[in-house]
Amino acid sequence: MFILPRAAGLFALLAAFAAPASAQPAPSETARSPQGPLLIERQGSFFVGGRTLRSDTLSTQPAYAPSGTITVDQIYVRYQVPAGTGGKRPLVLVHGCCLTGKTWETTPDGRMGWDEAFLRQGYPTYVIDQAWRGRSAAHPTTINAVRTGQAAADTLPTVFAAGQEDAWAIFRFGRRHPEVFPGLLFPLEAQEEFWKQMVPDWNFAVPTPNPTVVGLSALAKRLEGAVLVSHSQSGIYPFQTATMSREGVAGIVSIEPGACPAADSDMEPYKGLPILVLWGDFVEESTRWSPRLRACRDFARAANAAGGKVEVAVLPEMGIRGNSHMLMHDRNSLEIADWLGGWIGRNVGERR
Numbered sequence: 476m477f478i479l480p481r482a483a484g485l486f487a488l489l490a491a492f493a494a495p496a497s498a499q500p501a502p503s504e505t506a507r508s509p510q511g512p513l514l515i516e517r518q519g520s521f522f523v524g525g526r527t528l529r530s531d532t533l534s535t536q537p538a539y540a541p542s543g544t545i546t547v548d549q550i551y552v553r554y555q556v557p558a559g560t561g562g563k564r565p566l567v568l569v570h571g572c573c574l575t576g577k578t579w580e581t582t583p584d585g586r587m588g589w590d591e592a593f594l595r596q597g598y599p600t601y602v603i604d605q606a607w608r609g610r611s612a613a614h615p616t617t618i619n620a621v622r623t624g625q626a627a628a629d630t631l632p633t634v635f636a637a638g639q640e641d642a643w644a645i646f647r648f649g650r651r652h653p654e655v656f657p658g659l660l661f662p663l664e665a666q667e668e669f670w671k672q673m674v675p676d677w678n679f680a681v682p683t684p685n686p687t688v689v690g691l692s693a694l695a696k697r698l699e700g701a702v703l704v705s706h707s708q709s710g711i712y713p714f715q716t717a718t719m720s721r722e723g724v725a726g727i728v729s730i731e732p733g734a735c736p737a738a739d740s741d742m743e744p745y746k747g748l749p750i751l752v753l754w755g756d757f758v759e760e761s762t763r764w765s766p767r768l769r770a771c772r773d774f775a776r777a778a779n780a781a782g783g784k785v786e787v788a789v790l791p792e793m794g795i796r797g798n799s800h801m802l803m804h805d806r807n808s809l810e811i812a813d814w815l816g817g818w819i820g821r822n823v824g825e826r827r
Contacts, residue, residue: 509587509595509809514558523697524606524690525549532619541619548686551576551610552694555590556599562825564725565599565698567691571707572645572733573637573676575609576602578706582804583672584665589803592812598819601694601701605709606686607677614680632680639670646800647757647764656757660797660805669804678708684719691716695723700826702726702819707800708733717744724748726823728815731755731764731800735771742781749822750778750785753815755798755805758789764800784822 531542553576554565568590570578579602580588590600607613620626637645643652648661655663681687691712695701702725703713710732717724718741726749729735735752736745752771758764768789775785790798790811798805803812 550690583668584662738773
């Protein structure tokens with residue numbers, strides 16, 4: 476891996492992204508974190524979506540009534556708006572499988588996360604926890620129904636946790652645990668901090684339509700023109716949101732999506748919508764991810780033939796090597812965030 480002088484690093488990487496893939500420019504080294512105070516105009520949190528339901532299996536504990544009304548399927552949103560944002564579009568950051576909104580915060584080795592990096596570029600950021608995950612309430616009633624004998628065991632919701640050994644290959648730290656890809660940019664010295672971020676995943680138990688997608692649609696409308704930035708499991712969610720309603724969806728950045736829309740699906744929802752699908756390194760080394768990249772390329776061709784504005788960016792094809800599935804945690808994460816902010820500014824534009 477070629478290393479450029481630090482002073483030239485960021486500019487070289489920006490030029491690398493701007494150049495044709497055939498140019499194969501040399502990758503730059505890790506950017507330094509921006510320094511100085513960050514002025515926040517306002518910050519806070521709220522929920523979108525959700526529904527109320529009545530249940531007789533809320534509790535199995537004598538101190539708490541089993542019957543009552545609860546709210547489920549909402550998504551938690553934490554936002555920060557920097558001062559002097561002008562017309563920059565708000566970015567909605569959506570985490571992937573087995574994780575929460577922590578994905579976008581401080582990296583496992585203590586560097587600046589993308590939530591702050593985009594703030595320093597002037598973008599308001601809205602970080603969510605998917606429905607039934609993190610600070611978005613799960614749904615306990617079906618579990619308690621089985622425990623109290625009111626329902627059969629096969630009605631229990633499906634929940635899973637990705638083990639560190641399996642996640643090692645999924646996140647492309649290496650082909651298999653504990654092998655490491657040469658030149659990997661993920662900070663493996665801080666992997667214990669990363670593993671602490673992982674939580675049980677209820678995605679196979681949520682109702683249809685996925686309440687996170689419903690919530691994203693409501694949030695986009697509320698923000699009156701947001702860019703939906705998704706990752707991995709949630710990669711398909713912005714596309715599903717646009718299919719549900721284009722209102723409020725100003726653009727899509729899908730980072731290593733678990734799926735893109737099928738090439739033979741209806742392309743009408745994506746016409747004229749700026750879309751970027753971004754991939755890191757070692758994809759062709761993975762039987763999980765290489766077919767997904769090919770499917771995303773097929774989607775891009777079909778969408779663009781139908782009037783779409785879809786770009787598929789693969790970092791090694793631009794001379795940027797070593798990135799894992801967790802681009803926002805890799806050592807060059809700030810450089811990638813800088814480029815993404817520029818891509819959004821050029822292709823999505825500001826509010827009118």
